[in-house]
Amino acid sequence: MKKDYNFGYTKVNSKQKTKLVQDVFSSVAPSYDxxxxxxxxxxxxxxxxxxxxIMDIKRNEIILDVGSGSGDIAMEILKEKLTxxxxxxxxxxxxxxxxxxxxxxxxxxxxxxxxxEKLNFNNNxxxxxxISFCLRxxxxxxxxxxxxxxxxxxxxxxxxxxxSTPKSSLISSSYKIxxxxxxxxxxxxxxxxxxxxxxxSESIDLFPSQEELSHNLEDCGxxxxxxxxxxxxxxxxxxxxxx
Ligand SMILES: C[S@@+](CC[C@H](N)C(=O)[O-])C[C@H]1O[C@@H](n2cnc3c(N)ncnc32)[C@H](O)[C@@H]1O
Numbered sequence: 021m022k023k024d025y026n027f028g029y030t031k032v033n034s035k036q037k038t039k040l041v042q043d044v045f046s047s048v049a050p051s052y053d054x055x056x057x058x059x060x061x062x063x064x065x066x067x068x069x070x071x072x073x074i075m076d077i078k079r080n081e082i083i084l085d086v087g088s089g090s091g092d093i094a095m096e097i098l099k100e101k102l103t104x105x106x107x108x109x110x111x112x113x114x115x116x117x118x119x120x121x122x123x124x125x126x127x128x129x130x131x132x133x134x135x136x137e138k139l140n141f142n143n144n145x146x147x148x149x150x151i152s153f154c155l156r157x158x159x160x161x162x163x164x165x166x167x168x169x170x171x172x173x174x175x176x177x178x179x180x181x182x183x184s185t186p187k188s189s190l191i192s193s194s195y196k197i198x199x200x201x202x203x204x205x206x207x208x209x210x211x212x213x214x215x216x217x218x219x220x221s222e223s224i225d226l227f228p229s230q231e232e233l234s235h236n237l238e239d240c241g242x243x244x245x246x247x248x249x250x251x252x253x254x255x256x257x258x259x260x261x262x263x
Contacts (some may be wrong), residue, residue, distance in 0.1 A: 025159055028222030037159045038135075042112050044216045045089075045157075049114035051211040052090050058206060059217075064092075067255050071152060071181040072096040074248065074257055079103055081147035084171065086136045086164070087111075087154020091119030098126060107146070109134045136164035141171045148172075152181040156227045165240045172262040178242055184249070184256035185229040191252045199224060230256050 025037040032040065048055065056064050072093065077083065079102050085093050088108035097106065108123075109132040110116040116131055123129055134140055136151070136158050149168040158164045168178050186192040199221040207217025228236065230247045233256075237245045242260030249256050 026223075026226050028219045028226070034159050038111075041157045041159070041219075044213075044219055045112040046114045047213050048211055048216050049090075049112070049118055051213075052115070052118065053092075055207070055211050055217075056092075058210060059203060063251070067181060067250050068092055068096050068152065070248075070250060071150075071179065071257055072100065074259065075148055075150060075177065075179050077102055077104060077148065081105070082145065083107065083148040083150060084109065084139075084141070084146045086139075086149065086151040086168075087157070088119055089115045089154070091122045093150060093152050094119065094123055094126075094129065104128065106130070107132065107141075109136070109139070111135050136167065138163070139167045139171055143170050144173045144176075145171050146173065146176055148177050148179065150179045150181075153183070155180055155182050156223050162236060162240075165236055165242075169240045169242065169262055174262055176262045178237065178258075178260045178262070180233075180258040182233075182256060182258070183224040183227060184233075184253050186251075187249065187253040191254070195254060230258070233258055 022033060024031040025034055027037050027040045077097060077100055082105045084107045086109050088094060088110050094106055094108055097104065106129045108119055108129060111134065113133055116133060120131055137160050149172050155161050172178065186195055203221045204214050204218045208214035230253065234245045234247055237258060237260045241263060243263055245260040247256050247258055
């Protein structure tokens with residue numbers, strides 16, 4: 021029997037989900053950065069800064085940024101002023117080009133169009149695998165965790181920044197109203213893409229909790245799996261190491 025996937029609350033097949041998600045990113049690519057600032061009141065910048073601190077990057081590391089989009093994480097990594105090799109990968113050409121435009125004068129960056137579910141890199145190659153606000157959009161996200169484990173060197177670190185589950189019920193109920201009513205409205209007014217932001221809201225609702233994602237990482241072989249909640253768990257950073 022064929023498996024169903026959630027594109028937000030709509031059930032679709034695997035191919036349809038990948039295509040629908042990519043259509044979302046193609047449509048929001050030009051307004052993606054403005055919308056991020058608006059939706060999070062600039063908070064995403066602080067979350068990303070904290071994310072890069074937690075990566076604990078060392079000189080000469082090889083870093084893979086999956087779902088790199090418009091290049092926010094790479095920009096933040098470059099602020100560390102360390103010599104690193106950055107590999108930016110995204111399934112969406114429009115999003116990757118936004119990143120290329122921003123980073124065009126920067127050195128030691130390579131760009132790849134590719135799917136996180138099947139990476140075209142050798143085993144044991146990267147020191148860090150980082151993924152920010154992308155995991156939720158991957159059709160078979162468990163496959164991406166296995167691929168992350170494969171391409172990391174032994175001792176390499178997995179770092180994921182993603183929306184998650186708020187810990188307090190008070191925050192959870194106001195956040196629910198924000199996601200279901202305000203987000204799609206902002207999407208309609210600013211990006212003229214109400215459905216894209218409706219998808220964003222629904223995909224956040226359906227994404228595994230901190231505990232479930234941690235178990236998934238352990239099932240793939242990651243050790244010392246840790247979760248850092250930001251904003252009461254609205255956003256969480258997951259880390260783990262390859263043995
Ligand atoms: C919400 S954006 C995040 C961009 C950036 N990392 C950030 O934090 O601002 C998600 C990105 O993941 C990409 N993406 C979605 N599914 C993917 C997949 N299966 N493989 C690689 N990239 C994917 C999208 O094209 C999009 O650019």
